[in-house]
Amino acid sequence: MTLLAAAVSLRGHLFRSLAHYEADGRGAQDLARDPALGGDFTGVRSMELLWSLTPAGPEESCLRQMPRGVMRSPLKVEVTVHSTPRQPREPLGRRWTLRRFSTPERHPTRLKAVHLRAVFLLPPGDGPFPSLICLVLED
Incomplete structure (x- = not known):
């Protein structure tokens, strides 16, 4: 069986992954x-289907900047199940899920260097806990 994940970014770009x-x-x-x-x-x-989402299409190969507001907006991801990878006809099933980059409880700390911007999202509490760092290269 093949699982296919597809999502559309805030800027309208399609991202896909499959396994x-x-x-x-x-x-x-x-x-x-x-x-x-x-x-x-x-x-x-277990989470790689979502983590491996990459731009779909040759015109989107240079996407690299995360738009403003993405930390507050969830990404709507459609996961479909197909019986074969060779001819993925109509899916056997589908499910939508929302993936959040952050929650209101996380405190963003913005970091800046010469050509680099980063956001460190710190959850409340004493920790230890995993965190997410979003790095964006600036021109």
Whole structure:
């Protein structure tokens, strides 16, 4: 089976990723347990389908800057399931999910260097906890 993720950015650019899996005897798939066998990545990586979203189309290969407001706006991602990677006809199923870059509880700290801007998102509390750093190269 093939899982395909697609999302449209705030600027209207399409992003996609896909991965191929082998379902168990009941047709079930557990992304936290079963490895991806090909596509945009391999191995057991439960969130990689979302993390590997890349611009779709040759005209978008130079996308690099995250627009203002993206930290507050969720990204709407459609995940579809296909029976075969060769001829992905109509999907067997689909689900929409919202992916957030941040929440109101996280405190952004903006960092600046010569040609680099970054945002450090610090969750509330004493930690330790994982964090997200968004780096944007400036011209």
